[in-house]
Amino acid sequence: MATIRDVAKQAGVSVATVSRVLNSNGYVNEDTRVKVTEAIKELNYLPNDVARSLFKRRSKMIGLILPDITNPFFPELARAVEDVANETEYTFVLCNSDNQMEKEQQYLTALKQKYIDGFIVVSSTLTTEQVHELNVPVVALDRIISPHMPSVSVQNYEGAQEAVQYLMKNGCQKVAHISGPDYVDNAHARKQGYLDMVRDKEWYVDGLVVDGKYELDPAKEAATQLLEKYPDVDGIFVGNDLMAVGVLKAAEALGIKVPENLSIIGFDGIALGETTTPALTTMAQPIYDVGSKAAELLINYIEGIPSVHSNHSFGVQIIERETVKKGGV
Amino acid sequence: MATIRDVAKQAGVSVATVSRVLNSNGYVNEDTRVKVTEAIKELNYLPNDVARSLFKRRSKMIGLILPDITNPFFPELARAVEDVANETEYTFVLCNSDNQMEKEQQYLTALKQKYIDGFIVVSSTLTTEQVHELNVPVVALDRIISPHMPSVSVQNYEGAQEAVQYLMKNGCQKVAHISGPDYVDNAHARKQGYLDMVRDKEWYVDGLVVDGKYELDPAKEAATQLLEKYPDVDGIFVGNDLMAVGVLKAAEALGIKVPENLSIIGFDGIALGETTTPALTTMAQPIYDVGSKAAELLINYIEGIPSVHSNHSFGVQIIERETVKKGGV
DNA sequence: CTGAAAGCGCTAACAC
DNA sequence: GTGTTAGCGCTTTCAG
Numbered sequence: 001m002a003t004i005r006d007v008a009k010q011a012g013v014s015v016a017t018v019s020r021v022l023n024s025n026g027y028v029n030e031d032t033r034v035k036v037t038e039a040i041k042e043l044n045y046l047p048n049d050v051a052r053s054l055f056k057r058r059s060k061m062i063g064l065i066l067p068d069i070t071n072p073f074f075p076e077l078a079r080a081v082e083d084v085a086n087e088t089e090y091t092f093v094l095c096n097s098d099n100q101m102e103k104e105q106q107y108l109t110a111l112k113q114k115y116i117d118g119f120i121v122v123s124s125t126l127t128t129e130q131v132h133e134l135n136v137p138v139v140a141l142d143r144i145i146s147p148h149m150p151s152v153s154v155q156n157y158e159g160a161q162e163a164v165q166y167l168m169k170n171g172c173q174k175v176a177h178i179s180g181p182d183y184v185d186n187a188h189a190r191k192q193g194y195l196d197m198v199r200d201k202e203w204y205v206d207g208l209v210v211d212g213k214y215e216l217d218p219a220k221e222a223a224t225q226l227l228e229k230y231p232d233v234d235g236i237f238v239g240n241d242l243m244a245v246g247v248l249k250a251a252e253a254l255g256i257k258v259p260e261n262l263s264i265i266g267f268d269g270i271a272l273g274e275t276t277t278p279a280l281t282t283m284a285q286p287i288y289d290v291g292s293k294a295a296e297l298l299i300n301y302i303e304g305i306p307s308v309h310s311n312h313s314f315g316v317q318i319i320e321r322e323t324v325k326k327g328g329v
Numbered sequence: 330m331a332t333i334r335d336v337a338k339q340a341g342v343s344v345a346t347v348s349r350v351l352n353s354n355g356y357v358n359e360d361t362r363v364k365v366t367e368a369i370k371e372l373n374y375l376p377n378d379v380a381r382s383l384f385k386r387r388s389k390m391i392g393l394i395l396p397d398i399t400n401p402f403f404p405e406l407a408r409a410v411e412d413v414a415n416e417t418e419y420t421f422v423l424c425n426s427d428n429q430m431e432k433e434q435q436y437l438t439a440l441k442q443k444y445i446d447g448f449i450v451v452s453s454t455l456t457t458e459q460v461h462e463l464n465v466p467v468v469a470l471d472r473i474i475s476p477h478m479p480s481v482s483v484q485n486y487e488g489a490q491e492a493v494q495y496l497m498k499n500g501c502q503k504v505a506h507i508s509g510p511d512y513v514d515n516a517h518a519r520k521q522g523y524l525d526m527v528r529d530k531e532w533y534v535d536g537l538v539v540d541g542k543y544e545l546d547p548a549k550e551a552a553t554q555l556l557e558k559y560p561d562v563d564g565i566f567v568g569n570d571l572m573a574v575g576v577l578k579a580a581e582a583l584g585i586k587v588p589e590n591l592s593i594i595g596f597d598g599i600a601l602g603e604t605t606t607p608a609l610t611t612m613a614q615p616i617y618d619v620g621s622k623a624a625e626l627l628i629n630y631i632e633g634i635p636s637v638h639s640n641h642s643f644g645v646q647i648i649e650r651e652t653v654k655k656g657g658v
Numbered sequence: 659c660t661g662a663a664a665g666c667g668c669t670a671a672c673a674c
Numbered sequence: 675g676t677g678t679t680a681g682c683g684c685t686t687t688c689a690g
Contacts, residue, residue, distance in 0.1 A: 003683055014661045019685055026686090027659050049442040050388065051683035053379045054666045059443075069404045069411070072600075079399050082425055091443065094423045096411055113378040114388075114420065216604075245604050252606060271401075275545075275574050277581060277606040332667055343677045348669055355670090356675050380667035383682045662689085673678080 002043040011039035022047055059115040062298060063093040065107055066122040066141075070096075072242060072272050073287070074122075077141070080291025081120055088299055090117070101125035108134055117302045120294050121145070124184050137301045141294045143185050150301060150310040152294040154285040156186045156267075159316035160193025163237045163265045163283045166318060171327045172235030172263055174203045178222055178247060180214040180239040187214065190239050190267060208233070212243040219243030223250035227262075234262055235324075241266040241273045244280055248323065259325035269319055278322030285316045331372040340368035351376055388444040391627060392422040394436055395451040395470075399425075401571060401601050402616070403451075406470070409620025410449055417628050419446070430454035437463055447631045449623050450474070453513050466630040470623045472514050479630060479639040481623045483614040485515045485596075488645035489522025492566045492594045492612045495647060500656045501564030501592055503532045507551055507576060509543040509568040516543065519568050519596060537562070541572040548572030552579035556591075563591055564653075570595040570602045573609055577652065588654035598648055607651030614645045 004022075008015045013032055020026040021036045028036075039045070053059045064081050066074050078094060085092040093116065095107040104123055108130075111119075118137035128146045131138045140151035167175045177194040180187025191209060198204045210226050212219030219238065223246065227233060238244035244266030248258060256262050258278055266273060269284025293312055300307050333351075337344045342361055349355040350365045357365075368374070382388045393410050395403050407423060414421040422445065424436040433452055437459075440448075447466035457475040460467045469480035496504050506523040509516025520538060527533045539555050541548030548567065552575065556562060567573035573595030577587060585591050587607055595602060598613025622641055629636050 004685095005683080015684080016661060016663095016686080017659090020660085023685080029659060032660080046438065046442050048383075048444075048683050050379060050382045050444050051666090052685080054377075054383050054668090054683080055685050057666075059379065068408070069398070070408045072401065072404075075398045075401075075404050078423070079397070079425060082398070082423060086425075089439075091440065092423055094407070094411060094421055096408060096415075109375065110418075111420065113375050115377075115379050248606075249604070272601065272604060275578070275601065275605055277577075333669095334667080344668080345670080345678075346676060349676085352669080358675060361675080377667050380682085381669080383667080383684090384669050386682075660690085662687105664685105664687085666684090668682090669680105671678105671680085674676085 001048075002045040003048070004045075006043055007036065007039045007045050010043055011035045053115050057115055058117050058302075059091075060089060061091040061093055061111070061114065061116045062295070062302075063095055063107065063111050063116050063119045064121075064141075065095040065097050065104055065119060067099045068096050069094065072270050073240065073268055076270070076287045077122075077291040080288045081295045084292050084295035084299070090299065097123065099124065105130070108136075112136055118298045120298055137298060139294050139298045139301065142290070144311075147311065150297050150307070152290055152297060152312040152314070153186065154290060154314045154316050156189035156316075157193040159267065159283045159285075160190040160237065161197050162316075162318065163267065164194050164197040167235040167237060167263055167265060167324065168197075170263065170324055174208075174230070174233050175235035175237060176226055176230065176233045177209040178212040178219050178226070178236060178238045178243050179209055180243070181211065184214065187239055194237055205230075212239065212246065214240055214243060216242050216246040216249075218246070220246035220250045220253075223247040224254065227251070227254055227256065236262065236264050238264060238266045241268040241270045241280060241282055244282065244323075245272060245276055248276055248278075248280070259323050263324040265318075265324055267316075269316075273319075273321070281321045281324045282319050283316050284319045286314050290314055330377075331374040332377070333374075335372055336365065336368045336374050339372055340365045382444050386444055387446050387631075388420075389418060390420040390422055390440070390443065390445045391624070391631075392424055392436065392440050392445050392448045393450075393470075394424045394426050394433055394448060396428045397425050398423065401599050402569065402597055405599070405616045406451075406620040409617045410624045413621050413624035413628070419628065426452065428453065434459070437465075441465055447627045449627055466627060468623050468627045468630065471619070473640075476640065479626050479636070481619055481626060481641040481643070482515065483619065483643045483645050485518035485645075486522040488596065488612045488614075489519040489566065490526050491645070491647065492596065493523050493526040496564040496566060496592055496594055496653065497526075499592065499653055503559070503562050504537075504564035504566060505555055505559065505562045506538040507541040507548050507555070507565060507567045507572050508538055509572070510540060513543065516568055523566055534559075541568065541575065543569055543572060545571050545575040545578075548575035549579045549582075550575075552576040553583065556580070556583055556585065565591065565593050567593060567595045570597040570599045570609060570611055573611065573652075574601060574605055577605055577607075577609070588652050592653040594647075594653055596645075598645075602648075602650070610650045610653045611648050612645050613648045615643050619643055 020028045082092040097103045122142045144151045179191045210222045212222045266282040273280030349357045411421040426432045451471045473480045508520045539551045541551045595611035602609030
């Protein structure tokens with residue numbers, strides 16, 4: 001590996017001059033610029049980023065901390081972040097936290113030791129203080145850490161309301177909700193959206209919302225019990241698509257026809273919902289856009305470009321597929 | 330951020346001594362070790378990895394280059410690699426190549442500038458020369474670059490044979506194959522496995538294998554045409570699960586009952602196959618193990634620990650679900 | 659317009 | 675046992 005010294009020698013100039021052409025800053029005579037450029041080519045020289053980082057105290061790396069890349073909601077998000085990182089010449093570090101605060105903290109400090117430039121974080125446990133004392137730019141994704149911290153998410157509350165409304169508009173007489181864990185703010189918001197739509201209905205009873213943990217099997221389990229206890233439920237708004245697939249499976253096992261006897265609507269719009277039979281109707285969020293917006297925000301933040309909105313909230317949109325029976329009231 | 334100098338001053342020793350206790354090498358008196366440790370605590374000192382890297386010429390980072398994390402086959406693989414990276418205190422860098430050689434090269438050289446310690450690569454385009462002149466440890470994953478290069482994969486050929494055999498054993502009279510792209514070695518091997526099982530059958534005709542590109546929609550398309558042209562096909566061995574889902578959808582659209590009138594078996598064993606209706610029967614590979622083995626191999630390679638097998642090939646195993654009609658010949 | 663030199667924070671000889 | 679010091683490869687004042 002050639003170093004800047006080698007290039008300097010080869011070109012018959014000083015390292016300072018080489019550095020200048022490398023970073024195209026400061027004055028440098030056209031002829032010597034050419035000489036240096038040639039030397040670089042000849043030696044096949046590539047600047048050493050580590051040395052650069054040491055001096056600059058920054059690494060051109062960003063980290064994405066998320067619960068588990070294996071959850072089908074996250075790959076698209078990660079892809080979006082990686083794409084903008086790549087475009088802007090940042091290196092993309094992926095961290096799976098399993099929702100454990102301890103792991104998050106480990107990643108945060110371990111990467112800080114590498115002069116990481118910033119983080120995008122999908123977390124329900126991280127606190128404002130922790131982020132603050134980290135002293136590295138952080139943007140919250142999908143889950144908000146604090147209103148005073150840059151974030152990008154979607155309109156969970158409104159989307160939930162719309163979803164429930166859609167079910168009722170299409171004739172559902174008794175709609176239940178399988179929720180995500182309450183400590184996840186978006187799950188909480190979706191549940192509130194549901195509740196605020198049904199609380200006053202004559203048919204509403206307390207047991208109609210049950211926790212599915214944002215996971216497939218627990219949701220299947222939860223739905224099974226729910227449907228056994230309330231056989232007259234004819235619509236379910238499920239907190240996310242992964243769980244909705246579980247609900248679909250539960251209905252199937254119980255011999256309940258979807259959508260004839262039970263309408264189901266999910267939330268998220270992940271690709272998985274397209275592959276089930278029947279295909280899942282869902283409140284879709286623009287996952288890729290959400291991810292790339294977060295990355296843009298972070299990188300602007302890092303590079304000191306002021307952002308107009310530092311709390312960005314995307315709208316959601318229904319995708320009508322096959323799990324809701326169409327029909328008026 | 331405190332530096333090693335600050336710690337040295339605080340403890341009343343030299344930086345060398347601090348470095349010694351940090352790395353626990355060289356002799357250091359117990360008392361001074363304690364003093365230093367205390368100083369570290371007090372100052373909340375964390376060693377600067379960038380400075381370390383610069384000196385050591387290595388970064389404690391490994392990269393995983395794969396086509397697209399959005400393809401449901403890869404998240405589990407990535408998770409496995411990240412897990413062992415994390416355990417061994419390596420930082421995990423994820424790169425999406427979209428199967429483009431150019432992108433792969435970019436990542437390779439960009440990360441080399443950061444003193445990355447090694448790569449795990451899922452690639453069909455990278456050549457032995459490129460890897461060689463990179464001069465950084467590389468292990469090939471899922472797709473073999475060269476027999477002389479460390480790799481981990483599965484028994485594609487044998488698994489394909491077994492899959493076809495399973496179909497025939499259960500009464501299929503005419504089995505077709507939807508293949509992956511021929512330039513992907515494992516797709517090629519699976520196709521050969523199929524061919525070597527059916528080539529001599531009285532019913533075998535050339536048009537029975539068609540390319541589905543390892544993608545859902547193209548596979549659906551391919552299956553549709555295949556089934557229209559050969560309505561008597563009663564079994565399909567599909568090159569991977571993603572495509573198998575496409576085939577399932579094609580059958581559904583065509584009104585062909587699975588498994589009553591058509592048996593389908595996939596390959597890979599991704600979670601997606603569990604959520605379809607009917608659930609997909611498949612030749613499963615131990616995806617997580619494959620990924621973690623690759624990571625172990627790489628890290629041993631990096632740390633100079635000789636590995637017995639540098640070409641590791643895992644077995645595959647059938648998962649019987651609902652897309653193959655059971656029954657003897 | 660160009661070069662000399664200090665220094666980013668750490669490790670590893672090499673002295674003592 | 676411990677300290678001094680020379681780099682790792684680069685960028686950036688500061689002179690000239």
